[in-house]
Amino acid sequence: MIFSCLTGCMGYAIADDDEYPTAAQIVVGDFCFFAGKPSEALAAQAAAPILTPRNEAWCRVIERVWGNRVGKHTRYAIKKEPGVFDGSKLTAYASSLPSEYTLASIDEVIYAQATQEKWSEDLVSQFLNGADYCLRGLGAAVLWNGQLVAGASSYTIYPGGIEIEIDTKPDYRGRGLATACGAALILECLRRGLYPSWDAHDLRSVALAEKLGYHRDHPYPVYVKL
DSSP: OHHHHHTTSSOEEEESOSSSOSEEEEEETTEEEEEESOOHHHHHTOOSSEEEOSSHHHHHHHHHHHGGGEEEEEEEEEOOOTTOOOHHHHHHHHTOOOTTEEEEEOOHHHHHHHHTSTTTGGGTTTSSSHHHHHHHOOEEEEEETTEEEEEEEEEEEETTEEEEEEEEOGGGTTSSHHHHHHHHHHHHHHHHTOEEEOEESSHHHHHHHHHTTOOEEEEEEEEEEO
């Protein structure tokens, strides 16, 4: 996501000083990433709900500034390993949907559906509209009777890759839908020469990533505005 901003694809940066910066936050979607010399003034300007510190010193600054207005959580970095994916296994996963479901690419019609419900909005939330998504985004959807019930999509984009977002409608979880659309999206990325980057917000996301061929890297702290 940081690379999405640095390459001008999505997001923006805020520095502590325009002429002689010593610290900055990069804001992309729901995330702001802090780096440089820890600054309470900059931390107070956190422009997104999820605050991601560069190191322990930034953690202390965020805790001093935000106190009980944020909750501390653990996310999990996933290793970036081009060439690690097993195409035949991913193809089997993508083909494993029960007969009552349909796998489709996210188009403007599905984009519109995704924007209508809370569980699915982050599949497409970083794009201006359906046309922008079809031009720059990429995603696989699971449909039931023509309605979106699960999806794997580009939360953000950067040159040569995407950051994956996977969501399933609560009533349809535990049926392998995320596995199928996640596998389909990874396969499409590989076909296009894109890297499907993954960052896990909890251990369930880690387990799905590992099932699809990724390997866990390390945990790291984030702070979520309450």
